[in-house]
Amino acid sequence: MCRSFTRRCAGLFGVLSLLLATPLLNSIANAQSLPATAHVPVVVITAERNETDIQRVGSAITIVSGEDIARRNPSSLVDVLREVPGVDITENGGPGSTTSVRLRGANAGQTLVLIDGIRVNDSSGVGGEFDFSNLVPAAVERIEVLRGPQSALYGSDAIGGVINIITKRGRETPEAALQIEGGRYGTVNGSGAVSGAVGPWSYALSGGAQRSDGFSRFGSRIPALEARFGPLERDGFDRFGGYGRFGYDARQGFRLDFGALTTTLNSAYDAAFGSVPDTPSSLRQRLHQVYGKADLDSFDGLLTQSLTAYANRTDRAYNDISFDGAAAPRTTFFTTSRFVGDRLGIEYQARLKLAQFGSLIAGAKTEREESSGSTQDFLPVQGRLVASPPGGQTTNAVFGLWQIPVDDRLNISVGGRLDDVTGIGSFVTWRTTAAYFISETGTKFRASAGTGAKAPSLFQRLDPTFGNTRLSPETSFSFDGGVDQALLDGRINLSVTGFSNEFQNLIDFDFATNRYINIASARTNGVEFGLDAEIVDRYLRLKVAYTYLSAIDTVTKLTLARRPGDVARFSVVIKASDELTIEPSVLVVSQRFNSPGESDRLAPYVRLDLRADYQLDKHWNIYVRGDNITNRRYEEALSYGVTGAAFYAGLKGKW
Numbered sequence: 001m002c003r004s005f006t007r008r009c010a011g012l013f014g015v016l017s018l019l020l021a022t023p024l025l026n027s028i029a030n031a032q033s034l035p036a037t038a039h040v041p042v043v044v045i046t047a048e049r050n051e052t053d054i055q056r057v058g059s060a061i062t063i064v065s066g067e068d069i070a071r072r073n074p075s076s077l078v079d080v081l082r083e084v085p086g087v088d089i090t091e092n093g094g095p096g097s098t099t100s101v102r103l104r105g106a107n108a109g110q111t112l113v114l115i116d117g118i119r120v121n122d123s124s125g126v127g128g129e130f131d132f133s134n135l136v137p138a139a140v141e142r143i144e145v146l147r148g149p150q151s152a153l154y155g156s157d158a159i160g161g162v163i164n165i166i167t168k169r170g171r172e173t174p175e176a177a178l179q180i181e182g183g184r185y186g187t188v189n190g191s192g193a194v195s196g197a198v199g200p201w202s203y204a205l206s207g208g209a210q211r212s213d214g215f216s217r218f219g220s221r222i223p224a225l226e227a228r229f230g231p232l233e234r235d236g237f238d239r240f241g242g243y244g245r246f247g248y249d250a251r252q253g254f255r256l257d258f259g260a261l262t263t264t265l266n267s268a269y270d271a272a273f274g275s276v277p278d279t280p281s282s283l284r285q286r287l288h289q290v291y292g293k294a295d296l297d298s299f300d301g302l303l304t305q306s307l308t309a310y311a312n313r314t315d316r317a318y319n320d321i322s323f324d325g326a327a328a329p330r331t332t333f334f335t336t337s338r339f340v341g342d343r344l345g346i347e348y349q350a351r352l353k354l355a356q357f358g359s360l361i362a363g364a365k366t367e368r369e370e371s372s373g374s375t376q377d378f379l380p381v382q383g384r385l386v387a388s389p390p391g392g393q394t395t396n397a398v399f400g401l402w403q404i405p406v407d408d409r410l411n412i413s414v415g416g417r418l419d420d421v422t423g424i425g426s427f428v429t430w431r432t433t434a435a436y437f438i439s440e441t442g443t444k445f446r447a448s449a450g451t452g453a454k455a456p457s458l459f460q461r462l463d464p465t466f467g468n469t470r471l472s473p474e475t476s477f478s479f480d481g482g483v484d485q486a487l488l489d490g491r492i493n494l495s496v497t498g499f500s501n502e503f504q505n506l507i508d509f510d511f512a513t514n515r516y517i518n519i520a521s522a523r524t525n526g527v528e529f530g531l532d533a534e535i536v537d538r539y540l541r542l543k544v545a546y547t548y549l550s551a552i553d554t555v556t557k558l559t560l561a562r563r564p565g566d567v568a569r570f571s572v573v574i575k576a577s578d579e580l581t582i583e584p585s586v587l588v589v590s591q592r593f594n595s596p597g598e599s600d601r602l603a604p605y606v607r608l609d610l611r612a613d614y615q616l617d618k619h620w621n622i623y624v625r626g627d628n629i630t631n632r633r634y635e636e637a638l639s640y641g642v643t644g645a646a647f648y649a650g651l652k653g654k655w
Helices: 002-029 066-072 223-229 458-462
Strands: 060-065 087-091 099-103 111-115 140-147 161-167 175-183 187-198 201-215 235-249 254-269 281-298 303-324 331-353 359-379 386-405 410-421 425-438 443-454 474-487 492-510 515-536 540-553 566-575 580-589 592-595 599-602 605-615 620-627 646-654
Touching (some): 060 066, 066 605, 099 111, 099 161, 187 646, 359 458, 386 458
Parallel strands (some): 111 161
Antiparallel strands (some): 060 140, 087 099, 140 161, 175 187, 187 201, 201 235, 235 254, 254 281, 281 303, 303 331, 386 410, 410 425, 425 443, 443 474, 540 566, 580 605, 620 646
């Protein structure tokens, strides 16, 4: 199926290219004689570290709106991220389980995750990756997914790209929202939000909670495993969280912004190995964050300075239960463990407008990361509490970015950064981009190139058993190029990007020395394709996201684990009436390998989802959604279950 699917997608791409090539080339050739079309600016923040018209951005970036999240799945950010080209996601047993997100074939720990521009990757994690299962979407206003190496802007971890989760802020018009949903697996989900402004002060408060009885993370709906291990227990979860954001702006060039976030996930999980892989283990995971930011405009707005102070904590606690022997009498093992990662930092940034010479951004940052942990055995014999030696490192960085408008059409940016990490040393990264926008034809050509770096995690360096204090940072060199094309007054938007990445000094576990070493290297190449087409004005819309990926371990020449060659999502938005909207969507994933060395092959699959929304009046609407409505059996990770056919119904209100 993998090859057949690739040929079909290549054929689709070829047909679209032929259909678009002639009018596009003619339009470009005649651009000077055409009247300029109105351009409504779409502003992004992440791509250039300040508000920038997306048409001036040379990097590949996708915006996911809060409306997209609410439409796709209001209880999870994961499903909506599947709609973004270049993104690959693995859930280890459905909602509430460990969730890894990779960009362009990079490791999960090589994806930098920000919340309101502040890094939240887990300081205590093995690879420093962020677990998306812990987030409550109620506070999210939009997500910006910036693909390609961005270490020159954001430092360590931004090798594959950056996912910036931007929370809601208050506007002059007060707003309130309420939503509740229920469905299969005993699932109940609810959220609420209020926002507004009083004089110079703005506020946004939101919160949400969800619970589900779930299904067995190990073996659910996998016939061979269900037959071998008998009835499997359910692994449910509950998560809840709240967010508050407050701002001050008296329109005098001075602004303040404060935010606080807290989320908690309680989830059951299975060992998924051994003679009894279906175990009653559980975890509690918490994320807390606070920040304060001050902005000051000087010299009639020519100079803008900002100072941000922040702190966050990731706290994971496990109750791990396992068994020795499948039949009675068997020995029960019960161990508790806890891992805490703390981050404290302050960052300064200045932007100087240089008129026809563009703008210059410069800044500095200092950040302290610490991790600690402990374990204790309770069964079969209670042991003493063993604390891991606390570890920490400080990163000091300076960075700069020059945005250069060559003329009305061409925009170039050149940036660089120096990071110095205690115990590791210094590394320099750079990035350059170019965007050429032809407003008359709605065409943007873009390209970017740069280097990325990722400092070893605290666990990889300082763990008393497996750590290696001589590790070097992982590095990469990448480039991409693409075109974004708007047709028929913006009714059709097409995007195509080709990319290539080279990874060096990758950190992997060496079984010969029983520790982490810089041993691996990899190469990824691919194509990202996106289409958003309004087929019939207001009534029929087609959305397509497709990624082709070749991800190779350059030492073994074999495919990297859990990297599918083809991922595609097709959806059709049908406006059946002014009140009723129906959206079927299809997710297609080719074969991949669960483990290194092209072992443990996972079969390709096709999943069909459906959503229908009915607007009752200007404030209320009801909806139903169905996940995997054909009850397709597949695995995202070896031996881990996924949802069966599941239907949910909800009610939303907005004022």
